[in-house]
Amino acid sequence: MSLRGRTALVTGGGGPLGRAFARALADSGARVVLVGRNEQALKETAGLVGAGALTAVCDVADPASVTALAAELADEDVSLLVNNAGVAGPVRPLVDIEPDEWDDVFAANVRGVYLMCRAFLPPMIAAGRGDIVNVASVSGKRPLLHRTPYTASKMALLGLTRTLAGEVGPQGVAVNSLSPGPVRGPRMDRNFRMTAELTGCTVQQAEADFASRAALGRLVEEHEVAAALVAMLAMPGLCGADIDLSAGMVAPA
Known part of the structure; x- marks a missing residue:
């Protein structure tokens, strides 16, 4: 499919999966805006994406930072938002996880998505078109021992996606989630x-x-997840859905 004429904003754009998303979107014709906390990593991704890619430093969990980002990009017609930024969190039994560790995971994985949607939805609603893809995880649907903050945050993200789809779908904005398995x-x-x-x-x-x-x-491989993202955007009737790309991951017995 062609995304020519559209501007796509990818959070976590300096990471491996964000990089794969950015390249796939650019290959499909989109103008890509890369957002993240590491400026050098964003520039490296931009170099791989090619001419026309923009970079912007932002902490998606910080309201002031997201507000500043929206102001910086006010002249860009962002009609595609890929909420990819997130953290893995601790790998320990729940009783050994500190409250600040729990909060850090939810700040990046859930609060950040809320803030980005809150900032970039109004222009999409005004235009009557747009796409939001939230990168969730198969771990939000199946047990993953010793990873309670991460799995709980991804389950919350699935609920956010489905509810937001019901809110803004009637206004022309499709909201979906992509749940990779272990990448x-x-x-x-x-x-x-x-x-x-x-x-x-x-x-x-x-x-x-x-x-x-x-x-x-x-x-699963990064390029497979990126291909799934582009395929989702080629399904105009897709809204409030979650696409599972996990190589058939099942819950442990």
């Missing part, structure tokens, strides 16, 4: 290391055990 990359490598430390197994065993829960017996 191969630095974040999952970190989780496997922490799981190995917690359980006493090897990192390789931690990865193999996790992948064994998927019907395809493997992790």
Whole structure:
């Protein structure tokens, strides 16, 4: 499909998955705005995306930062918002997780999405068109031991998506979520290391055990998740939906 003529804002644009999203959107013709906290990482992504990509430093969990971002981009016709920014949080039993750790996860994974939607929805509503895709996780629908803040935040994001879709769908804005399974990359490598430390197994065993829960017996790749995003945008009737891209991930017995 062609996204030519549209401007897409991608949060978490300096991370591996944000980078994959940005490249896929640009390849489909969109003008891409990359948002994140690390300016150098954003510039590196912009270099890969090519001419026309914009970068803007913003902490999506901070209201003042998001307000400043909206003002900075006031002249841009952002009709596509990809809420990809998020954190993995601690890998420990719930009783060993501190309240500030819990709050940090919800600030990035839920509050940030709320603030970005609040800031960038009004122009979409005024124009009578737009798309919001919230990057959730298969972990928001299936148990993931020792990851309660993360799984709870992603479940909250699914509720936010469905409710917001009902609010703004009648005004021409489609809101959906994309739930990747375990995506191969630095974040999952970190989780496997922490799981190995917690359980006493090897990192390789931690990865193999996790992948064994998927019907395809493997992790998903960043480019596959990015392709799913573009495919969702090619479905004009999609609204209030959650697309599961997890290689067939199932709950552990």
